[in-house]
Amino acid sequence: MAALTVYASESPVPEAAGRREAVRRARVVLVHPVSGVPVVDEHLRIELPAPAPWPRLADVLLGEGEGEQSAAELAACHPGALVVAVHRGHACWLRFAGGGCALTLDGRRSAARSSWAVWASLAHAWLVSGLPAAEFASAPVSLLLDHSPAGPSNCPRSVRAASASADRDRPADS
Template identity: 45%
Template sequence: MALTVHVAPAAVVPRVERVRVTLRCPGRGAGFVDEHVRVALPAPEGWARLGDVLHEESAAPGRAEWLASRYPGALVVAVSDGEACRLRVGACGREVLLRAGPCGVPPWPVIASLAHAFAGAGGGWFSATAAADVSHPPTRSQPTGW
């Protein structure tokens, strides 16, 4: 089955977005909608504490773990450095290293938002799908076709 994903961010203040992720899969009923606040660090004062998803560009070792401990309210923490991203999901989540594939560098903040949506939707969404079509508005640093 193919999963259809639509990611729709809306700016709140600079570096802070309210994101709506819609997951649809044939045979799974109405689908699943996840709404969360995604914060690009560094952010304006106080916003990191309110973020459900935090993203930072950094090559510092252990940065994802440090951010997760400093901002325990964030379900997803993503720290990217070009072609790699360290992703943590959940307060006790293990860090996962993601690398860009042959299609190029993905929009890491969008990947972090997808992780938040899948965590909220539950594991059944992973096991029921073999492929996903992801749509989102292009970001400044990402090509339109990703």
């Protein structure tokens, strides 16, 4: 598979009083590897703990935990989320709704140093693009992160990853 080019940005949701940093609008533009057409995916990403009702509204749900069983249990509690991710240290376990596909990402194998939240949002865009869930963990990715409110057109930071793995605790390299 050709390397994917992905632009990602996020912003807090003003209506999420108390834990705004846990409730984010994410926007991912993925250039489809086959057609070359940009696919724009906007979704609601919630990092636990978050106040009610936000976890029930999540398209992407991220929490601390370990193993496929932990991801499966969280997904069972939040069936509306397309992507559920749990993480601990250098590992992240993803669970995709629909086929129940489960993947493990290992941040130690990758040059990428973006948060697990970014990779969970990328997984959502991947699925929305119609790409096979089972291939997500091994896909080569060129990721451009945008932390400005202007959106992906002004991406000051970039990182190349050998796979879709990342370490949540290390920031993206400039």
